[in-house]
Structure formats: structure tokens, C-alpha cells
Amino acid sequence: xxxxxxxxxxxxxxxxxxxxxxxxxxxxxxxxxxxxxxxxxxxxxxxxxxxxxxxxxxxxxxxxxxxxxxxxxxxxxxxxxxxxxxxxxxxxxxxxxxxxxxxxxxxxxxxxxxxxxxxxxxxxxxxxxxxxxxxxxxxxxxxxxxxxxxxxxxxxxxxxxxxxxxxxxxxxxxxxxxxxxxxxxxxxxxxxxxxxxxxxxxxxxxxxxxxxxxxxxxxxxxxxxxxxxxxxxxxxxxxxxxxxxxxxxxxxxxxxxxxxxxxxxxxxxxxxxxxxxxxxxxxxxxxxxxxxxxxxxxxxxxxxxxxxxxxxxxxxxxxxx
Amino acid sequence: xxxxxxxxxxxxxxxxxxxxxxxxxxxxxxxxxxxxxxxx
Numbered sequence: 001x002x003x004x005x006x007x008x009x010x011x012x013x014x015x016x017x018x019x020x021x022x023x024x025x026x027x028x029x030x031x032x033x034x035x036x037x038x039x040x041x042x043x044x045x046x047x048x049x050x051x052x053x054x055x056x057x058x059x060x061x062x063x064x065x066x067x068x069x070x071x072x073x074x075x076x077x078x079x080x081x082x083x084x085x086x087x088x089x090x091x092x093x094x095x096x097x098x099x100x101x102x103x104x105x106x107x108x109x110x111x112x113x114x115x116x117x118x119x120x121x122x123x124x125x126x127x128x129x130x131x132x133x134x135x136x137x138x139x140x141x142x143x144x145x146x147x148x149x150x151x152x153x154x155x156x157x158x159x160x161x162x163x164x165x166x167x168x169x170x171x172x173x174x175x176x177x178x179x180x181x182x183x184x185x186x187x188x189x190x191x192x193x194x195x196x197x198x199x200x201x202x203x204x205x206x207x208x209x210x211x212x213x214x215x216x217x218x219x220x221x222x223x224x225x226x227x228x229x230x231x232x233x234x235x236x237x238x239x240x241x242x243x244x245x246x247x248x249x250x251x252x253x254x255x256x257x258x259x260x261x262x263x264x265x266x267x268x269x270x271x272x273x274x275x276x277x278x279x280x281x282x283x284x285x286x287x288x289x290x291x292x293x294x295x296x297x298x299x300x301x302x303x304x305x306x307x308x309x310x311x312x313x314x315x316x317x318x319x320x321x
Numbered sequence: 322x323x324x325x326x327x328x329x330x331x332x333x334x335x336x337x338x339x340x341x342x343x344x345x346x347x348x349x350x351x352x353x354x355x356x357x358x359x360x361x
Contacts, residue, residue, distance in 0.1 A: 029326075030333045033340045064358040070351065133355050 031114050035104035039087055039115055040080030040122075047305060048079040048175050051198065054309040055179030055191055058316040063134070063183045070133040071182035075175050077126035078142045082149040082171070084119035088112060089154050096220040099213055130182070138181035145174035162225045166241075169202030170195075176309070190257045193248070194312070200245035201305060204238045204277055208298040211235070211280075212291040231286055238297075239281035246270045249308060258312060259319040265311035273297075273304050 052075040056068055063071070087094065087105055095106035104110040123146050131139030153168030173195045180191040210217060210224040211234060217224040226234040249270045253263035276297045283293060322330075 030330060030337065032333055033337050064361065066351075066354040066358040070355060073351075133359075 028111065029109075031104070031110040035109050036114075036118055038104050039084040039110075039118060041083035041087075042080075044083060045076050045079055047302065048172065049076050050306060051194070051309050052076075052175035052179040054313050055176030055194065056182055057179075057313050058190065059180040059183035061183050067133050068182070071130060071138065071179065074126045074130035074133070074139075074142060075178055077122050078130075078146050079175070081119050081121075081123035081126060082146045084115055084122065085146075085150045086154045088115040088119055089150070090158075093159075093220040093222060097213075097216040099216055130178075134182040135185045137185050138178050141174055141178045141181055141187075145171050145178070148174075158222060160223065162223050162228045164223070165206045166203050169199050169206075172202060173198035189255065190252060193252045193255070193257060194309070196248040196251070197245065197308065198305070200241055200248045201301065203241040204245065204273075205298065205301040207234050207238050207241075208280065208294050208301065211294045212288045212298075215288065232284065235281045235283065239277045242274055242277035246274055252312070259315045261318055262308075262311045262315035265307060265315075269304055269307045269311075273300065276300055 049072055053072050056063065056071060087103055090100075091105040091112060094100035094103050100106065105112060105115055123143075127139050127143045127146070130142050149168070149171035153164065153171055157164040157168050176194040176198070177187055177191040181187055207225055210226045211231065214224070214226040214231070218227045225237060229237075249266045250263075252258040253260075253266060276293065279293050280297050285291060
């Protein structure tokens with residue numbers, strides 16, 4: 001039984017169905033299309049689409065704009081499917097967290113099976129379409145990334161270990177590789193370097209968030225690093241992984257896979273990241289309401305990835321032409 | 322089922338049907354374009 005009262009932004013016209021009526025009602029409501037869209041985690045998709053697009057744009061060779069568009073669409077649909085299946089599996093945990101309690105499933109606006117069917121259907125469709133439109137190697141990487149996110153990260157690692165996002169972060173690192181493979185049919189050093197950059201960027205990004213929503217994770221029983229190892233250890237780990245990320249960020253220019261534009265951008269943007277991570281690393285603050293630097297690091301980490309991938313593309317356009 | 326519930330269900334079905342029609346139309350155009358692009 002779905003709950004139609006908890007979506008004021010969408011269902012303002014449905015307000016007359018008051019609490020008393022709802023309590024008496026036993027009619028299953030069909031899911032609203034906006035809730036199906038919300039299942040795909042649209043905000044996360046922007047970064048996935050952008051990094052996938054960059055991988056596609058810097059790949060050597062030519063791809064028709066139609067096929068390129070289709071490849072990016074498939075990356076977005078595949079990531080959306082993974083997000084939907086993640087929410088389908090985590091409905092009980094999401095219900096216990098303030099940050100996720102208003103998602104369509106925990107808020108009771110959608111049947112659980114609807115999310116499962118939507119996620120599986122979207123996943124199959126995205127992989128098949130990518131295979132038909134571009135090549136089956138790119139489709140295979142997309143399939144692996146979806147399966148990795150759902151089975152390795154969501155089902156296996158997330159509820160069991162504080163290393164969940166370290167290993168699970170690989171799932172989010174695939175898009176530039178898929179974009180590249182859609183053009184070339186293989187992978188090379190540069191997409192692997194970009195994979196490593198996202199892979200090592202993920203822990204400081206998520207742990208900065210985990211620091212200021214630690215109680216949420218603790219209530220849901222998710223063993224995020226701040227919950228199981230404490231605030232001080234997390235701060236240390238944020239800086240440690242930022243250091244490794246800095247090496248990954250500079251690797252493309254050191255290996256001469258990119259030019260000076262990327263090199264200078266990487267140096268400056270990573271320097272700012274490292275300075276913010278150092279500040280977070282040296283702080284001792286347990287109160288979530290006083291976590292300004294942690295929130296700033298989290299926000300900057302998103303901008304950082306846009307800057308880095310934007311620089312790779314501009315660098316490619318300038319030096320490859 | 323109350324009249325209000327019936328109204329809400331119909332409204333949702335209508336909006337979903339519209340979105341589905343748009344998606345199907347978009348896919349038809351996309352598949353046509355993919356076919357042409359792969360022939361070139």
C-alpha cells in the first residue's frame with residue numbers, strides 16, 4: 001500500500017485526500033512518474049553523465065553524434081537503474097536515515113516491486129541499447145558497473161565493512177572508461193588513469209559527507225568509517241586518500257597522456273583539495289552543526305571532478321588539434 | 322475506493338501515459354537515427 005500524502009511538492013492537487021481518508025483507504029496507488037525519476041538519483045547522474053561524456057570526447061577516433069548521444073544516454077540509464085536497484089534493496093535502511101527517509105520507497109509512495117521491475121528493465125535496456133548502438137565491449141563494462149554497484153557495493157560491502165566506499169567506489173569510476181570504449185572499442189592508459197582518479201576521489205568525498213551525517217549512518221546500522229573507526233581516524237583517512245588521489249590526478253600529465261592545460265588545472269585544483277583535506281584532517285570536531293570545513297570539502301569535491309574532467313577535454317581539444 | 326482516490330489514480334495514469342508516449346516517441350526517433358547513423 002503506497003502513501004500518497006508524503007509528496008507535497010508533487011501532489012498538491014491531491015491534498016484533499018486527508019489523513020482520515022488515507023487511513024481508511026486500502027487501494028494501491030500507481031507510482032507517480034516523478035517518483036520513478038527520483039529512483040534514478042538524478043543529482044548523482046549529472047556527474048556520471050559528465051565524466052562519461054568527457055571519456056567519449058577525448059577518445060581517439062570518430063563517433064557519429066547520434067551514436068555518441070546514445071552512448072551517454074545509456075550510461076545515464078544504466079546509472080539510473082543501479083540507483084533504483086540500490087533504493088529497492090536499501091528501503092529499510094533509507095527509512096532510518098533523515099537524509100533518505102523521504103525517498104519514494106521509504107516514504108511509502110511506491111510499491112517495492114515497481115522499483116525492482118523498473119531498475120532491472122532499465123539496466124537490461126541500457127546495456128542492450130549500448131551494445132547495439134556502439135559496441136559490446138562498452139556494453140559489457142556498463143553491465144559490470146551496474147552489477148558491481150548493486151551486488152558488490154550495495155548488497156555485499158555496504159552493510160558489512162567500513163571499506164564499503166573504498167572498493168565500491170569503483171562502480172562510479174567506470175563512466176569515462178565506458179565513454180572511451182564506446183568510441184574505440186577498447187580501453188587505454190588515459191581512461192584507466194581517469195578511472196583511478198575517480199576511484200581515489202570517492203573515499204574523501206563520501207567520508208567528508210559521512211562526518212556530518214554520522215548519526216544518520218549509525219541509526220541505520222551502516223558501518224561507515226566515522227561510525228566504526230571514529231571521527232579522528234576518518235579525518236586521517238580523508239587526508240591519506242586525498243594524497244593518493246593527488247598522485248592519480250597528476251599521473252596523466254606525468255605520463256604525458258595530457259598536456260599543460262590539464263597539468264596546471266590538476267596542480268591548482270588538487271592543491272586546493274589537499275589544503276581543504278588537510279584542514280579537515282587536523283580538526284577535532286564531533287558536533288555535526290559545526291562541520292563547516294567538512295561541508296565545504298564535500299561541496300568542493302564535486303566541483304573538483306567537474307574541473308578536472310573539463311580540463312582533460314579542453315586539453316585534448318587544444319593539443320590534439 | 323472513494324471518488325477522491327479514483328480521481329487521483331486516474332490523474333496519475335493520465336500523466337504516466339503522457340510520459341510513456343513521449344518516451345516511446347523519442348525512442349522511435351532515436352532508433353531511426355541510430356539505424357541511419359550505422360548505415361553511413
